[in-house]
Amino acid sequence: MRYSVFRILEQGLTGNRGWKPVWREPDPKPEYDILVIGGGGHGLSTAYYLATVHGQTNVAVLEKGWLGSGNVGRNTTIIRSNYLLPGNQPFYEFSMQLWEGLEQELNFNAMISQRGIINLFHSDAQRDAAVRRGNAMVLSGADAVILDQDVLRKKCPFLDFDNARFPVLGGLWQPRGGTARHDAVAWGYARGADRRGVDILQNCEVIGFDIRNGACHGVATTRGAIRAKKVAVCVAGSSGQVMELAGLRLPIESHVLQAFVSEGLKPVIPGVITYGAGHFYISQSDKGGLVFGGDIDGYNTYAQRGNLPVVENVCEGGMALMPMIGRARLLRMWGGVVDMSMDGSAFIDRTLIDGLFFNGGWCYGGFKATPASGYCYAHLIATGASHPVAAEMRLDRFASGALVDERGAGAQPNLH
Amino acid sequence: MTGLERLPGGLVDRNRCIAFTFDGHPYLGFPGDTLASALLANGVRMVGRSFKYHRPRGVFSAGSEEPNALVQLRRGAYREPNTRATVAELFDGLDATSQNYCGSLRFDLLAVNDLLASFLGAGFYYKTFMWPQALWERLYEPVIRASAGPGRLSGDTDPDVYDRGYLHCDLLVIGSGPAGLAAALVAGRSGARTILVDEDFVMGGRLHAETHEIDGQPGGAWAGSVVAELGALENVRLLSRTTVIGAYDHGIYGAVERKTDHLPDSKGKPRQILWRVHSRRAILCAGAIERPIAFGANDRPGVMLAGAVRTYANRYAVAPGKRVGVFTNNDDGWRTAVDLAAKGVEIAAVIDTREMAPPVDVTSVEVRMGGRITTTWGRKGLKAITLATGEKIAMDCLAVSGGWNPAVHLTCHQRGRPIWRDDIAAFVPGTGLPVGMAVAGSVNGSLSCGAALREGHDAASAIMQDLGIGLAKDALPAASDESVAVMPFWRVTESRGRAWVDLQNDVTVKDIQQAHHEGYRSVELLKRYTTLGMATDQGKTANVVALAILAEHGGRSIGDIGTTIFRPPYTPVSIAVFAGRSRGKAFRPTRLTPSHVWAEGRGGTFVEASGWLRARWYPVSGETHWRQSVDREVRLTRSGVGICDVSTLGKIDIQGEDSGTFLNKVYANGFAKLPVGRVRYGLMLREDGFVYDDGTTARLGKTHFVMTTTTANDGLVFRNLEFARQCLWPGLDVHLASATEQWAQFSVAGPRSRDLLAKIVDPPFDLANDAFPLMACGTVTVCGGAPGRLFRISFSGELGYEIAVPSRYGVSFMAALMTAGEDFDAVPYGVEALGVMRLEKGHVAGNELNGQSTAKMLNLERMISRKKDCIGNVLSQRPAMNRQDGLAMMGFRPLDRSVELTAGAHFLAMDAEDRMAADEGYMTSVAHSPELGYSIGLGFIMRGPERVGETVRAWDAVNGKDIPVEIVPPHFVDPQGNRLRG
């Protein structure tokens, strides 16, 4: 069923009784060409692009819970392509280009809102780094603008310019950055994949791999065994657990990232703003909630909840940066398990086991990557070759030393 | 009707009246009122508009679960949006306004949404606003955002102050109803360190809202006497106006105490305090929250929860209506009729969905057993209701009870899942409670007063025994076990019109049905698609009704569907309180150098550097631009002598027989053979082989070294050294002590530095070049006996020293150095000049040591001794880190000497396109070199060493620059190093 304003009028006048289910709820078939493990944003977009770009429709997406129940359903919705390194920036810019026009392609409004993202800087060294990054962005075809303090005062008068411990000197602005309605992205991809014949199997948890003489032939699930020519894992925070079932160790740790939303408020935050002297970033949803977050708790965990010190740390950053939010009330705080890699960058790669592919290590930044991650993963699965913009997202980069370490923090996941 | 005409009884203080305003109209109330009770007492029924359809709404509940009565309190920077009138204490001059309308509360233009409701059903916005694409940003989204809300921030800095603190206790009792009071009484009398917390401003919970009797006295009176006893106990702390917002790991609870929200003005006192409560045990006595029944037009002002209506009558002596009806599926609802009738309020009718004999005999009251309300009447306030039978009954207030939901929220904060109990048709705490938490009373599904007392008493007794705290024997208070029988009834199927489930977000029964039909069947998907339970009340009254409707359609049981996940905070909390005092300048501590006071006196400007404030430059009269000051400081240092406070560099005292061996392991280059009295530059790698830090380390004695680190890495290096010492090589005799704060250290640099120091360092110490050559160090006395340490090292490239004295002499010593330097025109220089000189000399600093650099990139790979093991040695040999065509640090100067270079520019071949593939590296640092008279830079570029003399573009698009630069060796000044050896 195609969505449009006319459809809404028609349905409205007929008591909204004619809406069709957005996706089927099929039973697993005994065999598929390709299994995508993980019904989150990346898994669903992978299935979508397998179907649309590569004509692969004998595909199933296996989700252990409900569709979109992973990080795509609990992130802070930011989309941006303001990375630094050649191993990352072209990929994220490609992702940004896919975001632009995604809703029309999916016929699903994901409220993609390009109201800009500003990374503030507070010292000369930070400005130098911002300039270096901004130029890398422009080299990759992205947009980047260095804002000085005067311009910022006009754009964001609510920032603490005059009584700050770490004065705001300026910011790196990407006008095309912004936010998207995270759940809708998952639903849109799911609907798109489903319409093209992809089976989305909810409540279907993988409990084992069928690996014989170095090749993967399928999986065992809570809904029975399923054979497949290719199996593509895409499970973010659960990467360690799932790949362990295949006997593989990963350069990944699972950590919890907390996120926060305030009560609904009339618009007050222009776009996305990131603090450079503390752990705090914020945007405002179309519904009016201030959506913000900060740093991960910093210890290995699979519990989707964090602790108070980080909550305080994040709010300290917020109050230091924009003390006008003090009287806004924090409505809800939650945690998501993120797959922190050893250099802070992701993997889209094949594994040592034939027919078994891996996509993960997105740290706390996976949402913005959703379109390109699925596109490039589908490309790798279908063609067997890495997509050019994802060529450096290899699992063997730690052996070669070709790291993609944006922060220069080294092999310490909780510092990335 | 004025707010002063009240029913008999209640907890309001009639001796004084309080004047307040709502939407500008003056009203009167009493101390002890909430804004909601006072408004009801004044006959104000419509207090707000719903979020989506802008429907008129009135007070619905009497507690923090309120979905409707959201108002804006106070004015200007003190404005406080989305405040629940039901928990806002009345104070003199309280100034409240309604919110979320366009026009006025009574005439809201956006009420047009209500007429378009059939086009604005669940998730409609996911299905439209997509064409044309361009219109989304320009038209659709701005319109949608304009209707965001409901409340509005002032946009000004929050003028209030907030605080945080820590509490420790044996037992934390959450909630002061019958269960909580009974529990606290046991713990308190046992001598346990006890904290009793309640979100209300009066302790006692529903004992003040009901007419129970305990030990022969009214429940409220009993509560008062218990609170008085507890208040007198040394070991008990009572925190009212305090909400426990979250249950965190290992018995830590977050609690927010509202200190001044009930006062006209906080007068500089903390408005709120965030308490981190460290508890050995906790008992949750959070009670239960009543739920409504879904039926047509059940959202009109005047439709309220039955328990709330009782609360207003019994506690606030307010009759929410002149003619009150009751709609219930349980016995508890009947008590509303009984209590109000007893206070002389006219009861229109009691409509009970159950087909049975009336559980209570209320004479002279119309009763409709098996009755169902299909719709209600009254545009801006309830006027009448219609039953399925077609009978229409006039009333201005309808008290609805669909049963009670235990407030299990805190039991789920660590992923505990509640379980469904058919006998009370409600979720009760299930498995996975926070460790150390017990539950008692209504929250445990024991809804009667007597059961609550019993459970609170027993739970506390058990915990006292567990903790081995002497138990004071005391009798269990006696109270009635009133009937709470309930027959599940969720929605009136005969209702044709919209029946509300989530009042604030305008989610109706139809929306839930549609979402389910469209495939959003998981309760989590339902919530996300319809926004059910996502409003400021987090669905406290709505969620279970929605689950029931979902269950009905999915043919599943409510228990199987389960709830959505409860998350902190229990009720919304101001963001500011989480930050406490860490705001503004106090956001983080400020570190001052030992000579800071001197530098202030000298008029220095300061700059933040890793937590320190460092002198940046010292302007003198006539200088109008910072460059003039910096250039002068550099010139005078290079021509005479300059002095700079470098105390911020990390200093780590390393002692022990194996100190040399230890340094060999933590530094890439060798130190074991460093002679006593000598200094060596050290390069420190991470275990992954990348450069971590650098600095000089001096050997003061056979078993004594002093390591210096960069300012930024002081603490980090110390931590890593402790790791190496304790975890990697625990057999070494080596001990660490931070000496960063102990020593005030100054760089004395320039051709006249030796002459200056000759006047400072006490004889007979010999400063002559051969006696104290480059890289020498020694212990000295200065200025007539003060202890000092002298190092012949130079960051500037000039003849230079660093000299250290105990920090207490810092200011005095800086002055002494300046006095001694007068004859040589000594100049104090700041970090800018320091940076210029290090760059002229080609020394690396933070911008080059950014964690992404290898030793090879810095042309330092020869420093990694392959003869010995050291942290990072092995992995530094990985192929990609040693590519011949990799980046290397070089110097750069503009072909046109008049232009200024910029750091962050990328290097592109002269003829290359502006594409990432053409990227050859980037400029790390730039400065204007007074020595050379033009702008110079350091940067990383591919195959640097082989490209000396080549011209590339320093491409800086974000600054609109594209500058041809020549690649040169990174040493601009005195490359042979003759000066520093001089």
Next chain:
Amino acid sequence: MADHALTAASPLAGYARTIGDVLLTEVGDYNLCSVAAPLGEDEALVDSFDVPRPATGQSSISTDGATRLLGLQPDQILILFRADDPDRAADQVAAAMKTAAYVTDQSDSWVLLALEGADVCPVLERLCMLDLDDAAFPAGAVSRTVMEHLSVIILRERDNRFLLFNPRSSARSFLHAVETAAETVLLQSNEPVSVRHRRGTS
């Protein structure tokens, strides 16, 4: 070099102030050295002073009360005393040791602030995450912890007297934090302090 004779300055210039009934004073005129024994010779530290070696988390004081040993970390102790010559504190300690020991003078590394008074615990409640209940943190107890983002050593000298050690460079921020806490609790409280000063929560 008499013309350049150096004068010592304490980080808070001898600050002293009474807030409510709590007296805040900067403690000057002391010396502080860390001492570690060569590996395996830990016992050597024990008999070098007429003070029993404190366990980590405890302190011990000499009979004359002039020397206090702080057990701050497992293989190192801090000695708080008054040196005959402040410029030679480390030498004095080394000389006092019966065996070789590794001594580091830290006399200038800290600012010491004493808080004394009946309501000192309610003040510290706003700063210190440690349980300062008499039973949990009795007189003589010592520990490093965090207060307002600062790494602070807290020593309970007597029931109502605490000594706080903060790194010297952040002395002003530290004082601001302590003063604010004291003013908030003692000058601006809504109810009598006594109500909140309870074994139960102090």
Next chain:
Amino acid sequence: MIIPHPLLGPRDASEFVYLGDASLIDRPDPRAADALQQFHDYLYLRDNPAGEHRELWFHEHGDRSWLVVTRNTLTHEITAVELAKKVALERGRDR
């Protein structure tokens, strides 16, 4: 979180700095033939279990001890805490 320190008793986790898998104590022999492979696995392929995890914490704002904490990554329950130095010696680390 509260970490029961073997010397100091229960201490708030915010006094500590987290490093990770306790196997970081077992630094490989740099002279081994396959040292590069061993160091790669040592540094990059750490345990990441959903369940009991032995991990290193540094009591930075405390007694400066490195601790080996045994903690369940699903429940955060802490079942054992040891001084890392002791553990290291037991695992044969020396000089």
